[in-house]
Amino acid sequence: MTMLEMEKQDRKDERERILTEKVPNLQMSGMSMQDLQNLCKELQQKIDVVDEERYDINAKVLKNEVEVHNLSQKIFELKGKMKRPNLRRVRVSADAMLGALLGAKVKESVDFKAKLKTVKKEEEKKEEVTDWRKNVDAMSGMEGRKKLFNAGQ
Numbered sequence: 001m002t003m004l005e006m007e008k009q010d011r012k013d014e015r016e017r018i019l020t021e022k023v024p025n026l027q028m029s030g031m032s033m034q035d036l037q038n039l040c041k042e043l044q045q046k047i048d049v050v051d052e053e054r055y056d057i058n059a060k061v062l063k064n065e066v067e068v069h070n071l072s073q074k075i076f077e078l079k080g081k082m083k084r085p086n087l088r089r090v091r092v093s094a095d096a097m098l099g100a101l102l103g104a105k106v107k108e109s110v111d112f113k114a115k116l117k118t119v120k121k122e123e124e125k126k127e128e129v130t131d132w133r134k135n136v137d138a139m140s141g142m143e144g145r146k147k148l149f150n151a152g153q
Contacts (some may be wrong), residue, residue, distance in 0.1 A: 028036065092100070 026039075030037075031039070
């Protein structure tokens with residue numbers, strides 16, 4: 001804390017020393033009205049010059065800040081830490097996906113279905129569709145019921 005206070009005091013002393021060198025004390029006692037007006041005009045001209053310098057320096061500082069900001073953005077982009085947009089889903093075939101992952105090494109297409117087991121489906125036996133009126137006489141009575149019972153076993 002004492003070091004900070006000493007540093008502040010040193011800055012204040014230096015500022016006062018520089019101001020006394022550059023801006024001497026005004027001695028206005030014994031001056032006529034015309035001399036006071038001339039002094040005011042001289043001071044106004046000095047103020048204008050200082051104000052122009054301040055404006056020029058301020059413009060240079062703003063220009064440099066913009067340039068620094070642009071360069072830092074370029075560095076940020078070059079490092080690759082840029083915010084990435086949300087990606088959309090894209091349907092890709094298996095061949096295209098392997099080509100993208102493995103590069104140009106895979107020239108032949110890979111058939112994933114080749115290693116799968118093939119299963120033959122059994123066809124169901126279809127009964128012939130016949131006219132039911134023809135069988136009515138044959139199936140009537142106990143004879144027909146016996147045929148149905150035997151067919152079910």
